Amino acid sequence: MEQRKVMINVRDLNKSFGDLHVLKDVNLEVHERDVVVLIGASGSGKSTLLRCLNFLEYKQSGTITIDGKVVEPENTDLNKVRQEVGMVFQHFNLFPHKTVLENVIEAPLMVKKVPSDQAVQEGRALLKKVGLADKEDVYPSKLSGGQKQRVAIARSLAMKPKIMLFDEPTSALDPELVGEVLATMKDLAREGMTMLVVTHEMGFAREAADTVVYMHDGKIVEKGNPSQIFSQPQNQRTKDFLGTIL
Amino acid sequence: MPDIGHFIHVFIDSYPLFMKGLLLTLQITVVSVLIGTVAGLLFAFFKLSNSKVLNAIANVYIAVIRGTPLIVQIFFFYFGLAELGISPYWCATLGLALHNSAYIAEIFRGSIQSINKGQLEAGRSLGMSTSLAMRRIVLPQAFRRALPPLGNQFIIGLKDSSLAAFISSSELFNVATTQGSRTFEEMTYLLIVAIYYLVLVLLFTLLVNKLEGRFAGGDE
Ligand SMILES: Nc1ncnc2c1ncn2[C@@H]1O[C@H](COP(=O)(O)OP(=O)(O)OP(=O)(O)O)[C@@H](O)[C@H]1O
Ligand SMILES: [Mg+2]
Numbered sequence: 001m002e003q004r005k006v007m008i009n010v011r012d013l014n015k016s017f018g019d020l021h022v023l024k025d026v027n028l029e030v031h032e033r034d035v036v037v038l039i040g041a042s043g044s045g046k047s048t049l050l051r052c053l054n055f056l057e058y059k060q061s062g063t064i065t066i067d068g069k070v071v072e073p074e075n076t077d078l079n080k081v082r083q084e085v086g087m088v089f090q091h092f093n094l095f096p097h098k099t100v101l102e103n104v105i106e107a108p109l110m111v112k113k114v115p116s117d118q119a120v121q122e123g124r125a126l127l128k129k130v131g132l133a134d135k136e137d138v139y140p141s142k143l144s145g146g147q148k149q150r151v152a153i154a155r156s157l158a159m160k161p162k163i164m165l166f167d168e169p170t171s172a173l174d175p176e177l178v179g180e181v182l183a184t185m186k187d188l189a190r191e192g193m194t195m196l197v198v199t200h201e202m203g204f205a206r207e208a209a210d211t212v213v214y215m216h217d218g219k220i221v222e223k224g225n226p227s228q229i230f231s232q233p234q235n236q237r238t239k240d241f242l243g244t245i246l
Numbered sequence: 247m248p249d250i251g252h253f254i255h256v257f258i259d260s261y262p263l264f265m266k267g268l269l270l271t272l273q274i275t276v277v278s279v280l281i282g283t284v285a286g287l288l289f290a291f292f293k294l295s296n297s298k299v300l301n302a303i304a305n306v307y308i309a310v311i312r313g314t315p316l317i318v319q320i321f322f323f324y325f326g327l328a329e330l331g332i333s334p335y336w337c338a339t340l341g342l343a344l345h346n347s348a349y350i351a352e353i354f355r356g357s358i359q360s361i362n363k364g365q366l367e368a369g370r371s372l373g374m375s376t377s378l379a380m381r382r383i384v385l386p387q388a389f390r391r392a393l394p395p396l397g398n399q400f401i402i403g404l405k406d407s408s409l410a411a412f413i414s415s416s417e418l419f420n421v422a423t424t425q426g427s428r429t430f431e432e433m434t435y436l437l438i439v440a441i442y443y444l445v446l447v448l449l450f451t452l453l454v455n456k457l458e459g460r461f462a463g464g465d466e
Contacts, residue, residue: 089368095383095387107369107373107374
């Protein structure tokens with residue numbers, strides 16, 4: 001095995017909402033430049049896991065190590081950590097009162113205090129990269145879902161994160177718009193971005209994932225490379241789940 | 247039938263007096279709504295805060311203000327503050343400001359809560375602190391949403407300012423009652439002052455609609 005940095009290391013993670021035990025002793029490693037696809041039924045805890053990794057939710061127990069640093073919400077500057085861990089949401093969450101370019105440069109300007117010429121220049125480059133160079137002055141309400149999600153990806157990338165989390169980035173999209181977003185994500189994967197992706201797009205998993213992780217009822221039940229998981233799942237639950245979506 | 251010719255004559259004759267009253271009415275309204283907006287925003291934050299103490303302070307404040315008549319509040323200020331040499335104008339303005347602030351607090355609380363929590367999360371996921379994300383992302387959207395009800399509150403405040411007449415602040419309504427009893431033509435002056443209020447309210451309604459139009463769009 002080649003020696004690559006572990007960018008995300010989750011050990012014995014537990015998370016409950018009140019009495020509801022959502023994540024149960026979850027262990028997960030994501031290596032640098034890896035693309036890990038997380039699948040599982042609705043309610044199995046995929047979003048919760050991602051949100052714990054971005055500290056939008058706090059764990060009850062276990063350790064989360066991001067890029068070699070153990071992150072304890074109580075004594076860590078989470079705003080710094082979140083700058084390194086980008087997040088793309090199912091419902092885009094673009095800032096509706098800002099233009100496309102303003103959406104992208106907001107955090108670099110306000111958080112990193114990047115000079116405005118530089119932020120604009122980098123913002124434009126990112127919009128070009130996601131194929132939306134001509135939309136910089138448009139407000140999000142004028143964009144299609146696929147375009148919105150590509151802006152959201154550019155907005156995250158503007159903070160130059162080391163890791164990108166995607167929570168069902170295409171499930172709010174009309175089917176004909178899914179492809180353009182997946183294409184953008186594949187580009188990112190090819191460039192070596194470390195990615196953890198919750199998706200039901202098995203085509204994407206087959207093509208881009210290094211590892212597929214199957215979650216059931218708050219536990220990671222099975223993981224392996226895509227062909228292994230899709231053609232010879234070991235666990236009966238994985239088989240059943242794949243049966244329902246393939 | 248009232249005599250139209252006479253009415254027009256009185257209207258024109260009283261115009262300078264009413265214009266003075268109108269300026270004072272506008273001044274009381276604008277200043278009280280401005281102070282009420284600042285205080286209202288503060289109490290909205292109290293209501294939204296995680297602190298039980300701040301919640302309680304805001305709840306009691308809003309309950310008391312909304313649960314007592316405005317005229318009582320104005321007189322409270324009048325008798326409480328006039329002794330300290332504060333003018334009727336300021337007593338009325340502060341009374342109205344206090345009154346407005348309770349309603350405006352609820353307007354802001356509602357508009358802030360109506361912003362999808364994904365907006366704050368998106369900001370924080372980009373490394374913004376909660377307060378920065380509030381300032382840059384949530385509040386600008388909440389203000390836009392608050393604009394129509396704030397405009398409405400302004401119009402209510404404009405009409406409410408007529409209560410200042412009772413503490414002898416010589417705004418519009420005070421001009422009407424004074425002139426009415428001096429000339430024994432109460433109805434004529436009431437009709438005139440009603441026209442002034444109506445025109446003011448219509449003008450502000452137009453203005454608010456214009457502003458809304460300017461800020462419209464940009465919703466997700
Ligand atoms: N803030 C919350 N408060 C209470 N319960 C929550 C909260 N967030 C999630 N849950 C519950 O935790 C469980 C896991 O939810 P989660 O959103 O992580 O599932 P998921 O795997 O992402 O599902 P989906 O495919 O539907 O998005 C669900 O039972 C959900 O109702
Ligand atoms: Mg989910």
